Amino acid sequence: MACHDLNRELNIPAGVRKIVLAGNPNVGKSVFFNAFTGLYVDVSNFPGTTLEISHARVGNDFILDTPGVYGVSSFNEEEKVARDVILAADIVINVVDAVHLDRDLFLTQQIIDMGIPMVVALNMIDEAARQGIKIDVQKMEELLGVPVIPTVAIKKQGFEEIKQAVARARKGHSLPELEEMLPLLEKKTRNRAEALLILEGDPFVAARHRVKPMDRQEEIYLARRRRVDAIVAAVVQETNTGASWSTRLSRWMMLPLTGIPLLALTLWILYEFIGVFVAQTVVGITEEGIMQGYYEPFIRNLIGSWLPPSSIPGALLIGEFGILTMTVTYILGLLLPLVLGFYLSLSALEDSGYLPRIAVLVDRVLMRLGLNGRGIIPIILGFGCVTAATITTRLLASQRERRIATFLLAMAIPCSAQLAVITSMLGRLGPGYTFLYVILVASILVLAGTALNWLLPGKPSDLLIDVPPLRLPQPVNVLKKTATRTRNFIQEATPLFAGGALLIGILQVTGLLDTLQNWLSPLTVNWLQLPKETATAFIMGFVRRDFGAAGLYSLPLTPAQSLVALVTITIFVPCIASALVIFKERGWREGIIIWPTILFLAFLIGGIISRILI
Amino acid sequence: MTLDEAREGQRCRILALPGRGIRAQAIRFGISEGELITCTSVIPGGPIIVAKNRQEIAIGRGLAQKITVEPVPAPHPVKSPARRRAYGLPRS
Numbered sequence: 002m003a004c005h006d007l008n009r010e011l012n013i014p015a016g017v018r019k020i021v022l023a024g025n026p027n028v029g030k031s032v033f034f035n036a037f038t039g040l041y042v043d044v045s046n047f048p049g050t051t052l053e054i055s056h057a058r059v060g061n062d063f064i065l066d067t068p069g070v071y072g073v074s075s076f077n078e079e080e081k082v083a084r085d086v087i088l089a090a091d092i093v094i095n096v097v098d099a100v101h102l103d104r105d106l107f108l109t110q111q112i113i114d115m116g117i118p119m120v121v122a123l124n125m126i127d128e129a130a131r132q133g134i135k136i137d138v139q140k141m142e143e144l145l146g147v148p149v150i151p152t153v154a155i156k157k158q159g160f161e162e163i164k165q166a167v168a169r170a171r172k173g174h175s176l177p178e179l180e181e182m183l184p185l186l187e188k189k190t191r192n193r194a195e196a197l198l199i200l201e202g203d204p205f206v207a208a209r210h211r212v213k214p215m216d217r218q219e220e221i222y223l224a225r226r227r228r229v230d231a232i233v234a235a236v237v238q239e240t241n242t243g244a245s246w247s248t249r250l251s252r253w254m255m256l257p258l259t260g261i262p263l264l265a266l267t268l269w270i271l272y273e274f275i276g277v278f279v280a281q282t283v284v285g286i287t288e289e290g291i292m293q294g295y296y297e298p299f300i301r302n303l304i305g306s307w308l309p310p311s312s313i314p315g316a317l318l319i320g321e322f323g324i325l326t327m328t329v330t331y332i333l334g335l336l337l338p339l340v341l342g343f344y345l346s347l348s349a350l351e352d353s354g355y356l357p358r359i360a361v362l363v364d365r366v367l368m369r370l371g372l373n374g375r376g377i378i379p380i381i382l383g384f385g386c387v388t389a390a391t392i393t394t395r396l397l398a399s400q401r402e403r404r405i406a407t408f409l410l411a412m413a414i415p416c417s418a419q420l421a422v423i424t425s426m427l428g429r430l431g432p433g434y435t436f437l438y439v440i441l442v443a444s445i446l447v448l449a450g451t452a453l454n455w456l457l458p459g460k461p462s463d464l465l466i467d468v469p470p471l472r473l474p475q476p477v478n479v480l481k482k483t484a485t486r487t488r489n490f491i492q493e494a495t496p497l498f499a500g501g502a503l504l505i506g507i508l509q510v511t512g513l514l515d516t517l518q519n520w521l522s523p524l525t526v527n528w529l530q531l532p533k534e535t536a537t538a539f540i541m542g543f544v545r546r547d548f549g550a551a552g553l554y555s556l557p558l559t560p561a562q563s564l565v566a567l568v569t570i571t572i573f574v575p576c577i578a579s580a581l582v583i584f585k586e587r588g589w590r591e592g593i594i595i596w597p598t599i600l601f602l603a604f605l606i607g608g609i610i611s612r613i614l615i
Numbered sequence: 616m617t618l619d620e621a622r623e624g625q626r627c628r629i630l631a632l633p634g635r636g637i638r639a640q641a642i643r644f645g646i647s648e649g650e651l652i653t654c655t656s657v658i659p660g661g662p663i664i665v666a667k668n669r670q671e672i673a674i675g676r677g678l679a680q681k682i683t684v685e686p687v688p689a690p691h692p693v694k695s696p697a698r699r700r701a702y703g704l705p706r707s
Contacts, residue, residue: 104645226647251671255658365676374661374662465678
């Protein structure tokens with residue numbers, strides 16, 4: 002049944018061979034996928050960014066990628082996705098990390114037990130060698146019963162061999178203990194893989210076959226663990242305990258005494274790179290130099306020669322909020338370089354393995370906000386894109402944590418585009434105001450989290466995560482990932498931005514903008530003590546938050562006013578895209594509570610700060 | 616004793632893990648009841664990091680308080696300088 006759904010959803014033609022790439026998180030699966038298909042997908046240390054299944058047709062084969070998982074079952078959203086794709090597979094290429102065989106072979110053995118023909122790619126064999134780990138490949142092949150090919154994905158070593166080995170893919174040696182448990186169920190479900198998952202108590206697969214999930218999970222898991230440990234003991238030879246520098250660094254990153262300064266240093270480097278270099282130097286060239294210096298006069302002349310700028314279509318196209326002037330300048334001159342800088346940093350951080358260590362470091366603090374250390378993942382991703390981050394809240398353990406994370410994301414986390422505009426405005430105000438802004442937004446985050454933790458019944462769940470090895474990010478991977486994300490961003494943002502500009506343009510030429518500004522002036526002028534034109538920025542903020550921030554960019558504001566406006570627009574309602582995701586993920590009832598609450602809080606907090614500062 | 620009381624560098628045997636879901640996830644990472652592990656880092660007020668071979672796992676303090684362990688003395692304390700370096704432990 003699962004196969005049918007998947008075939009339909011992904012539009013897989015009948016009769017093709019489905020080859021599925023499976024493996025633990027961050028073992029280099031995506032590099033294989035790219036090499037086989039020539040397409041690019043997101044690679045990441047953190048589960049959550051490849052929830053969408055990447056797939057491509059190559060000849061008579063259909064190749065599918067899966068999210069990185071430690072086993073096939075239903076512990077979280079990613080596992081459910083991976084489970085359904087693996088269940089539909091004709092052949093599995095299982096990518097394992099040669100340095101972490103005891104962890105990775107658990108999944109390998111499970112897929113073997115499912116009776117799916119497979120090939121094992123023993124990846125990062127060079128790193129294993131460097132760390133003094135010797136693996137007897139032939140013995141491993143013998144014990145697992147499937148072809149094992151040593152590979153070095155980042156150097157493209159072993160790809161040809163893998164492609165050839167696919168023809169030799171076969172079912173491996175499954176656990177002997179299963180042979181007495183499985184046959185009965187197998188007859189009933191007519192599918193060994195699904196029968197196994199029902200034995201292991203998977204409620205979803207059981208429901209598909211209208212049977213009760215069985216209670217043998219622990220027994221089977223223990224037997225599988227024993228077998229994996231035995232295989233590892235037989236094939237792995239350690240000559241020394243190897244690399245010490247990275248393990249020491251890893252420890253420093255997690256202990257507060259060294260971890261907090263290291264985190265602060267990382268954030269400072271990010272600020273210097275994005276907030277100073279990109280936001281000031283690069284944007285200075287792209288926005289003022291290229292766009293406003295050459296592009297805008299050029300397009301004004303070109304269009305102006307047959308459409309007077311004072312006419313209504315002229316104002317909409319090349320006026321103050323013109324689609325061909327302001328929209329293009331903001332997107333290409335301001336947002337593009339900044340978003341590029343953000344994604345470059347984020348991708349490098351993700352690939353290095355630093356993020357799980359930050360999760361360990363901040364676990365204690367996040368517990369007070371009702372999240373555990375893992376909650377830092379959506380929050381950090383939120384600095385990239387709040388919409389995407391809201392989707393990754395799925396990987397948090399409980400509904401309560403998802404609720405808290407969603408609210409915090411919607412309220413106090415500015416996304417990269419918004420942060421881009423904010424940092425360049427703060428750059429003009431100087432380090433003092435930047436510091437004040439950070440402190441204000443961080444305290445709002447902490448207060449909101451603490452309040453939610455106190456209000457909502459229940460307790461945050463405990464941390465239980467894998468601490469992957471630290472790795473130097475691969476420049477090619479980081480660049481490709483940055484390019485993909487930036488392209489997606491521009492594609493998504495441009496129409497919304499243009500639509501917003503058109504809306505504001507229409508409001509302006511019809512005189513409605515003035516009416517709205519006057520109508521909102523008790524809020525903007527009296528309560529927030531800002532010029533009434535800020536209303537425009539807030540109206541734009543409904544469309545996209547960065548758009549709102551960009552609207553503040555050209556207003557004549559005193560430093561204190563800028564700060565009030567920036568904090569208000571940061572807390573201000575999430576953009577249309579993320580609001581839709583919130584409604585989708587959390588349901589209408591919760592969405593309807595979240596949205597106005599945040600709007601109210603934004604103006605309340607903005608007003609309070611304004612009373613203190615101005 | 617419970618895991619949160621373990622000291623850095625101490626070797627322990629896991630006696631009991633709480634709850635089915637936790638047990639299943641821990642087995643996947645190579646940690647089951649009866650398994651020998653090394654406590655490699657204790658974050659003050661925060662998680663405990665344990666290692667089995669090269670696999671490192673961070674366990675939240677609340678969970679560590681519910682995991683029963685017994686300290687395992689020689690013959691396997693982390694004494695060899697190479698092993699200590701590999702776990703990032705202080706020299707002595």
